[in-house]
Amino acid sequence: MVEVKLDRITKRFGNFEAVKELTLDIKDGEFLVLLGPSGCGKTTTLRMIAGLETPTEGRIYFGDRDVTYLPPKDRNISMVFQSYAVWPHMKVYDNIAFPLKVKKYPENEIKERVKWAAELLQIEELLDRYPAQLSGGQRQRVAVARAIVVEPDVLLMDEPLSNLDAKLRVAMRAEIKKLQTKLKVTTIYVTHDQVEAMTMGDRIAVMNQGRLLQVGPPTEVYLKPNSLFVATFIGAPEMNIVDATVVENDGLFLEGDGFKILLPDDFREILESYIGKDVLFGVRPEHMTVKGVSTLEHVTRTAEIEGIVDFIEALGTDTIVHAKVGGNIIKIKLPGHIPLPVGEKIKIEIDLDNIHVFDRDTEKAII
Known part of the structure; x- marks a missing residue:
């Protein structure tokens, strides 16, 4: 396990800059999530850490060791990919043992390590099967077991749950997080799924167009986004954004x-x-409520505006109210089943301690 430091790394492909002067410190034993949309540079960053791509500029350090130009085999890293990447002609045991055999570990140590990894991933009973006899979730467990069996300094994971169904993704998120906490291995996890990022990461690093926009614990990034992109990329339903003017008229108003x-x-x-x-x-949908229907608990400062119910999403545990305010449609997230008729006038309460204001030109957060 090591600390990973990226020092102003840039990656160009011809005239295209995939990653732009990215500086980031990943702590020893940390689970860091690189989050962003397709094409934001997160996988390219991961490949540079792995040694599969060489930075055009900048340096990469594992602890005090400069690994910028070291090949992957000399970095003591393991990778888990979006595709399961298990060898179909090998049994599960041999798939897991393969990196140990390549490194010429003694046979008795290989057996011990494979047994250890299989027990951690709860696939001991599958060691004699071929991948074709496994489910998608079981194959991904095999891929993870093969990655950890060498006890890497750094574990790199590139959207490893994308090919799983929704229910299995939830289960595997918990499994991977518990495993990383137990092993305390420095882990860098790439995803475009903000729910994965929020539930798994010790910290989230949000990227867009090759640039690192914000790094912090999930709650901090969610509640205190530093830009319009971060604010709207994280959260479901996403943050409501409307045009306003700061007005002075016997008080300060947003109009x-x-x-x-x-x-x-x-x-x-x-x-x-x-x-x-x-x-x-x-303002996020959960930081508003419909007066008389639901309350903002523990909220001390509120403002009230009027709207008209335009559409209702009944989700069972929650209700998303689409309300028309002037020419804007805003979403309000209410707990439980709230049967509001379309066309009804409502009063909307806003938690003033959880509003956000962004500069119109730079899109940077002011509040």
Whole structure:
């Protein structure tokens, strides 16, 4: 196990910059998730850490060792891919044992390590089967067992659950996280699935267009996004974003199409330079409620606006109310089954301690 340090790494393919001056420290034993949409540079970053790609600029360190130009075999890393990548002509035992045989481990140690890995992944009874006799989840367990059997310094995982069905993905998320916690191996996990990132990562590193936008614990990134992209990429349903203007009129207001919100006095210092300017106003669906139907528990500062029910998503455990406010459609997440008729006028309460304001030009967070 080691600390991994990326020092201003850039990767170009011709004139295209896939990764742009990325600096990131991954702590020893940490589970770090690289999160972002397709094409954001997360897999390219993982491949550079693995040694499958060489940075155009910058350095990569494992602890104090510069591994920038070392081949993968000299880095003591293991990878788990989106495809199961198990050899169909080998039994499960031989699939798991393969990297140990390549490194010429003694046969008795190979048996001990395979047994250890199989027990951890709960596939001891499958060791004599061929991959064709396994389910998708079992094959992925074999791939993970093969990755950990060599006790790598760094475990790299590239969307390993993408090919599994939804129910199995949930189960495997928990399995992988518990396994990593037990082994304490430095793990870098690539995904575009924000639910995976939120539930598995000790920290999340959000990327877009080759750039690292924000790094932090899941709750911090969720509650305090530093940009419009991070705010809208994480969260389901995603954050409501509407146009607004900061207005001074016997108090400080956020005013937009169909709403005018009086802000607490402590917002003034932050928004002073934006008075009279257009901004982007954001609030997550769960930080609002419909007055008289549900409450915002433990909330001390609220604002009230009016809307009209436009559409209802009844999800059983939750109800998503689509409400028309002026020309905007906003989503409100309520607990349980709330049968609100379409066309009904409602009063919407907003938790003012969980609102977000973004600069319209830079899309950086102001609040």
